[in-house]
Amino acid sequence: MKMVTTYEEYEAVDLFADWDAKTQPIINLINLRKWFPVSQQSVLFSRVVAQIKAVDGVKLFLNKGETLGLVGESGCGKSTTARVISKLEEPTEGSVYFKGIDVFQPMTREEELSIKRQLQMVFQDPYSSLNPRRMVLDLIKEPFDIHYPDMAYEEKESRVLEILAKVGLEDYHALRYPHEFSGGQRQRIGIARALAIHPEVILLDEPVSALDVSVQAQILNLLHDLQLDFNLTFMFIAHDLSVIKHVSDRVAVMYLGKIMEMTPTGDLFRKTAHPYSVSLLSAIPRPDPRIKMDRIILEGDVPSPINPPSGCPFHPRCYKAQEICNQKTPMLEEIEPDHYVSCHFPEI
Amino acid sequence: MKPILDVSELSTYFYTESGVVEALDGVSFDVRPGEPVGVVGESGCGKTVTGKSILRILDKNGSIVAGKIFYKGINLVDLPDLQMRKIRGKEISMIFQDPMTSLNPIFKVEDQMIEVIALHRKCKKDEAKQIAIDSLELVGIPEAEKRIIDYPHQFSGGMRQRILIARALALRPSLLIADEPTTALDVTIQAQVLEIIKEMQQRLGLAMMLITHNLGVVAEITKRVHIFYGGRVVESGATEDIFLDPKHPYTRALFDSIPSLEKDKTRLETIPGTVPRLINPPKGCRFHPRCKYATEVCSRVRPPEISFGKERRVACHHFEELDLHVDEELFVKQATVKEEV
Ligand SMILES: Nc1ncnc2c1ncn2[C@@H]1O[C@H](COP(=O)(O)OP(=O)(O)OP(=O)(O)O)[C@@H](O)[C@H]1O
Ligand SMILES: Nc1ncnc2c1ncn2[C@@H]1O[C@H](COP(=O)(O)OP(=O)(O)O)[C@@H](O)[C@H]1O
Ligand code: SF4
Ligand code: SF4
Ligand SMILES: [Mg+2]
Ligand SMILES: [Mg+2]
Numbered sequence: 001m002k003m004v005t006t007y008e009e010y011e012a013v014d015l016f017a018d019w020d021a022k023t024q025p026i027i028n029l030i031n032l033r034k035w036f037p038v039s040q041q042s043v044l045f046s047r048v049v050a051q052i053k054a055v056d057g058v059k060l061f062l063n064k065g066e067t068l069g070l071v072g073e074s075g076c077g078k079s080t081t082a083r084v085i086s087k088l089e090e091p092t093e094g095s096v097y098f099k100g101i102d103v104f105q106p107m108t109r110e111e112e113l114s115i116k117r118q119l120q121m122v123f124q125d126p127y128s129s130l131n132p133r134r135m136v137l138d139l140i141k142e143p144f145d146i147h148y149p150d151m152a153y154e155e156k157e158s159r160v161l162e163i164l165a166k167v168g169l170e171d172y173h174a175l176r177y178p179h180e181f182s183g184g185q186r187q188r189i190g191i192a193r194a195l196a197i198h199p200e201v202i203l204l205d206e207p208v209s210a211l212d213v214s215v216q217a218q219i220l221n222l223l224h225d226l227q228l229d230f231n232l233t234f235m236f237i238a239h240d241l242s243v244i245k246h247v248s249d250r251v252a253v254m255y256l257g258k259i260m261e262m263t264p265t266g267d268l269f270r271k272t273a274h275p276y277s278v279s280l281l282s283a284i285p286r287p288d289p290r291i292k293m294d295r296i297i298l299e300g301d302v303p304s305p306i307n308p309p310s311g312c313p314f315h316p317r318c319y320k321a322q323e324i325c326n327q328k329t330p331m332l333e334e335i336e337p338d339h340y341v342s343c344h345f346p347e348i
Numbered sequence: 349m350k351p352i353l354d355v356s357e358l359s360t361y362f363y364t365e366s367g368v369v370e371a372l373d374g375v376s377f378d379v380r381p382g383e384p385v386g387v388v389g390e391s392g393c394g395k396t397v398t399g400k401s402i403l404r405i406l407d408k409n410g411s412i413v414a415g416k417i418f419y420k421g422i423n424l425v426d427l428p429d430l431q432m433r434k435i436r437g438k439e440i441s442m443i444f445q446d447p448m449t450s451l452n453p454i455f456k457v458e459d460q461m462i463e464v465i466a467l468h469r470k471c472k473k474d475e476a477k478q479i480a481i482d483s484l485e486l487v488g489i490p491e492a493e494k495r496i497i498d499y500p501h502q503f504s505g506g507m508r509q510r511i512l513i514a515r516a517l518a519l520r521p522s523l524l525i526a527d528e529p530t531t532a533l534d535v536t537i538q539a540q541v542l543e544i545i546k547e548m549q550q551r552l553g554l555a556m557m558l559i560t561h562n563l564g565v566v567a568e569i570t571k572r573v574h575i576f577y578g579g580r581v582v583e584s585g586a587t588e589d590i591f592l593d594p595k596h597p598y599t600r601a602l603f604d605s606i607p608s609l610e611k612d613k614t615r616l617e618t619i620p621g622t623v624p625r626l627i628n629p630p631k632g633c634r635f636h637p638r639c640k641y642a643t644e645v646c647s648r649v650r651p652p653e654i655s656f657g658k659e660r661r662v663a664c665h666h667f668e669e670l671d672l673h674v675d676e677e678l679f680v681k682q683a684t685v686k687e688e689v
Contacts, residue, residue: 073534182622212390212623213561217605217616224615239534246607246616269609283539285564287608289588297543298536301504 015114019099025061026201026233027085027119032058032094034080038306053305054080056257057094059332059340062201067227067234069248069265071241071280073302077257078237079124082203085235086121098201117147120194121203124237126186126210130178136189137174140164143197159196166229167192167222184215188222195226201233208243220247241284245269250338253277256313257305259332262340273335273346276314312343320345351378351418352555353402353440353523358415360394360401367627371397371410373634375581376653377574379523382553386566386587389576390602390623395559396445398576399525403436419523438468441516442525443509445559446532451500451508457484458496461515468519483518484511487544506537510544517548524549527559542568563606567591572659575599578624578634581653585660595662597670598635633665641666 034055037048055077062068070078083089085096087103096103098115120143123129130139137160144156161171167188178186187207194202207223208216220243227234238244244251245265252262253274261274272278282296298317303309309316315325324344332342356376362369372394379385387395400406402417404424417424419440424432444450452460458477466476477496484492487510500508509529516524529545530538546569549556558569566573566587573590575583575598583596594600604617621638624630630637636646645665653663664670 073536184622213602214390214605214619215622217607217618218620220607221616221618241535242607242609245609279536281609283535284609285538285542285562285568286610287563287567287591287603287606288610289567289591291567295539295543297539299540301506301537302534 015111016099016101019101021064024100025097026064026099027062027235028097029058029060029081029085030095030097032081032084032096033092034077034084034089035092050306053257053308055084055091056305056308058254058257058259060252060259060262062233062235064200064233065231066249067236067247069244069251070235070237070254071239071244071251072254073239075302075305076254077305078254079205081254082121082205082235082237085203086119087116088121113147117197118200119203120197120199120201122187122190122194122205122207124205124209126183126190129190130186132178134177135174136164136169136176136178139178139189140174140193140196143193147197163192163196166195166226168218182215184211184219187211187219191219191222191226195230198230199232201235203235203237205237206239207236209238209240216243223247241280253280256303256308258313258342259340260314260342262332264338267339271339271348273339273341273348274343275318275320275345275347278347279317279319349380352381352420353379353557354416354418355398355402356416356418358398358401358417359413360397360406360410361413362407362410364409364627369626370629371579371626372401373579373629374415375576375579377581377584379555379557381522381555383572384549384554384556384558384570386570386573387557387559387576388561388563388566388573390561392623392626393576394579394626395561395576396527399442399527399557399559402525403440403442404432405436434468437464437516437521438519439521440523440525441519441521443512443516443527443529445527450512453500456497456499457503457511460500461496461518464515465518479518480514483514486517487511487514487548489514504537505533506540509533509537509541513541513544513548517552517554520552521554523555523557525557525559528561529558530565531560531562538565545569563591563603575602578629579626580634580663581661582635582664583660583662586658589657589660595660595667596664597639597641597667633663641670 032055035051035053038050038052039046040049058081072078080089084091091104098119103115140160140163141156144151144159160174164174169185169188181189208219211219226232236247248265250262250264251268253260253276255276260276268277272281279296279298282293296319300317303316309326311326311328312330315321318325322345330342330344332340335341335346355378358372358375360372362371375398387398389395401412402424412425458480461480462473462476465479466473469476481492481496484496489495489507489510503511526545530541533541542565548554560566570587572585573587574581575596577598583590583599590599594603601617601619605619607616619638624634632648633646633651636642639646651663651665653661655661
């Protein structure tokens with residue numbers, strides 16, 4: 001085996017020569033399904049009584065260098081989608097392509113590691129996602145240990161300090177433990193960890209939801225700067241549409257395991273096409289006392305993903321539903337360039 | 349109009365192993381009859397402690413160390429326990445921040461509503477149950493009569509929040525303290541619950557203290573607002589005035605740091621550092637370590653609360669010189685601060 005000794009040499013290993021960043025998405029999900037079985041335990045055996053259809057036929061793509069916002073209410077399958085892309089879960093059906101390669105096809109360990117190196121994830125909860133018994137130095141060094149085992153300790157250490165500075169932390173923070181940090185600082189550590197080995201894509205699962213607004217602004221600006229510095233591609237998961245609007249180039253709106261609408265950010269607000277997107281936008285309380293809105297108040301709750309409604313999953317709550325909506329599931333279609341909608345009667 | 353609730357110079361401390369937490373330090377504000385008032389601020393600034401101080405239900409290690417809380421002219425701070433008990437739930441009731449913990453999972457909804465009603469109204473169980481059912485119907489629980497015997501986990505998050513509202517309103521209190529009543533909810537459910545709160549407030553002529561960090565919710569529901577920072581009130585006034593023209597550097601920075609649907613994708617203004625710890629909090633103005641206008645005096649002297657206009661109050665040494673006034677039309681855009689400052 002060839003000994004690779006410097007960081008740069010590792011980067012030179014490229015398994016994705018066939019992939020063309022200009023014409024192909026960096027991540028492409030095709031009819032992705034992730035169902036979690038619900039089983040009933042008895043003394044002798046356990047049997048599967050139902051399926052939680054957390055992700056149920058997701059189609060979406062991510063272009064190199066962009067930020068795709070993934071928005072939806074809790075439980076709609078955002079985190080699960082990200083976890084499948086990161087290979088933390090096996091899909092029940094469908095495929096995940098990374099630079100044109102189906103990541104769930106058999107591959108060599110080298111290929112596997114190469115994808116892991118280029119694709120990192122920042123987790124939802126800054127409090128539980130960091131191992132409390134490990135110092136920040138070790139937490140951020142870990143990706144180097146995995147991906148660059150031969151790298152000299154000194155080099156790893158200096159790279160950790162470099163990355164800490166990038167996310168706005170100080171050298172002395174390296175020797176502290178997670179519990180000694182505030183929520184915002186922990187989120188910086190999570191980002192540093194994801195960033196350490198210079199990935200191309202970072203999946204950010206609600207990176208600011210647990211933070212105070214003044215700290216949230218710091219992290220949003222930090223992510224913006226890092227994206228420019230490192231030419232990063234982001235998938236940014238959030239349930240706050242104002243945050244999504246602020247960070248995203250394109251937005252995908254998710255409901256009950258499916259993508260309802262995917263479009264450039266401006267169009268989501270100017271040319272909202274899907275009735276669910278319309279309702280979501282209208283539900284947000286605006287921080288301007290002069291705006292008096294005629295709200296669309298959706299009735300009822302989000303149905304359970306164990307027994308999602310037939311046809312269009314939104315039909316029991318939709319103000320536009322017709323007979324066909326509970327019989328035929330609308331497909332995600334491109335109704336105008338780069339504007340994808342799954343609805344039988346889109347608003348435009 | 350005379351306020352129904354008048355909190356003056358309230359200080360509440362907690363005694364912990366690592367020191368004294370000065371959770372509230374000379375907090376003054378009021379709520380008028382029938383008026384929805386917002387209490388706004390970031391995590392840990394003392395919003396919940398304020399609510400709990402008013403009802404005198406602080407955790408054991410905490411106590412009110414100074415100040416007065418006048419409710420309908422009576423100072424609650426030194427009211428005997430027995431009388432205080434008559435006020436809780438009947439005159440003033442509170443919806444707590446965490447919907448999961450504030451309904452006990454092992455008791456049926458009726459068990460969690462009827463007893464309090466029977467106690468205060470001195471009525472029979474049946475009568476109390478009817479009051480509970482009426483209240484549940486009022487907030488839009490379908491088939492309340494049947495569902496009152498269900499357990500909390502049999503309801504969705506939005507429904508549980510309605511039950512809490514129904515319970516808080518069952519005895520028709522004059523003042524409702526609602527602590528982040530929609531924070532844990534999804535936006536479409538939040539919209540439903542806000543609608544209920546708004547309707548109840550208007551229909552019952554409730555005075556309401558709405559605690560939240562969501563500026564959208566405040567703008568929608570309240571007429572006046574008190575901005576908290578680090579255990580103190582930094583700015584008070586009519587909601588519309590404060591949103592159009594925030595005066596205090598913290599309020600200003602808070603507004604600029606939220607991404608909004610109206611703003612374009614720009615860099616957000618940030619406030620450096622984090623919210624202060626309240627054990628040994630910063631001297632002088634508690635915001636001074638993070639304030640870009642801080643001068644020497646700010647780190648030494650607590651800024652006085654200066655009143656002006658109809659009902660505006662700002663606690664800052666420099667706000668008049670800063671002239672942070674923003675053009676009406678441009679208020680959602682970046683404010684430019686005068687060069688000479
Ligand atoms: N039992 C307690 N012991 C010690 N400190 C406490 C206790 N309860 C509250 N505090 C402290 O008092 C301060 C104010 O807390 P409070 O719960 O009022 O914040 P809040 O404004 O409601 O914040 P949030 O938005 O997170 O609910 C905080 O510094 C908090 O840590
Ligand atoms: N490991 C799991 N086992 C069973 N159900 C799960 C698991 N992970 C997620 N789910 C369920 O899948 C649905 C989608 O969850 P999630 O992707 O976490 O939603 P989101 O991130 O959009 O809030 C939810 O109903 C959730 O309870
Ligand atoms: S398909 Fe029918 S039910 Fe679904 S969103 Fe469109 S109109 Fe509404
Ligand atoms: S008193 Fe000083 S530190 Fe405090 S807000 Fe005003 S200018 Fe800033
Ligand atoms: Mg999630
Ligand atoms: Mg609180």
